Amino acid sequence: MTMKRWIMASVAVVGLTTLVAWSSSNRESTAGKTMQLYVYEQDALIEVQPIQKSDAEWRKELSPERYRVLRGEGTECAFTGALEGNKKEGLYRCGGCGSDLFVSTTKFESGTGWPSFFQPVHENNIGTTVDYKMGAFYPRTEVHCARCGGHLGHVFEDGPKPTGLRYCINSAAMDFVEMPIRDKSIDP
Ligand SMILES: [Zn+2]
Numbered sequence: 001m002t003m004k005r006w007i008m009a010s011v012a013v014v015g016l017t018t019l020v021a022w023s024s025s026n027r028e029s030t031a032g033k034t035m036q037l038y039v040y041e042q043d044a045l046i047e048v049q050p051i052q053k054s055d056a057e058w059r060k061e062l063s064p065e066r067y068r069v070l071r072g073e074g075t076e077c078a079f080t081g082a083l084e085g086n087k088k089e090g091l092y093r094c095g096g097c098g099s100d101l102f103v104s105t106t107k108f109e110s111g112t113g114w115p116s117f118f119q120p121v122h123e124n125n126i127g128t129t130v131d132y133k134m135g136a137f138y139p140r141t142e143v144h145c146a147r148c149g150g151h152l153g154h155v156f157e158d159g160p161k162p163t164g165l166r167y168c169i170n171s172a173a174m175d176f177v178e179m180p181i182r183d184k185s186i187d188p
Contacts, residue, residue: 037147038122040091040100043182045124051097051148062096069172070096070150073131073142078113081171086115090178092169096150099125101174102167103181108160110168117167118159128155143167 159166
């Protein structure tokens with residue numbers, strides 16, 4: 001083996017070893033990761049692990065419509081969702097993992113045909129990404145459950161006071177639980 005070849009082989013071995021070490025440590029850090037989830041009934045943040053399931057597991061657990069929305073980033077037809085006209089007092093939870101998402105005191109009539117809220121129950125409980133499904137010149141802010149990653153809907157900046165936001169959420173992505181809601185949760 002020439003000196004040049006020997007050096008190249010050494011560099012390759014060191015590079016590969018580094019890559020393997022990096023990817024295994026990366027995997028470990030994801031597996032042990034926890035998050036602070038807000039639980040409305042306890043009015044407290046609790047430490048939980050994010051929920052990660054295979055596509056096959058989700059498909060087995062969820063109804064076809066719920067799977068299409070939550071895992072396939074689908075959108076239900078306007079004015080067809082069970083919770084769009086719901087005016088009862090209570091809590092809206094993630095249809096995938098049960099995490100608390102919205103309270104009824106932040107729901108408003110948007111006229112769009114989808115349940116609309118001006119703020120989530122807690123910022124920790126939802127996540128956002130930018131999507132370009134409507135085209136490169138029309139970016140939208142996608143909203144998902146922070147714990148299980150299930151797609152919920154989108155958030156727009158044409159909502160009412162006090163936040164000016166409109167969380168446009170699919171009924172199929174949520175479960176509703178009737179319960180008394182504390183007044184302070186309407187504070188921004
Ligand atoms: Zn969830």
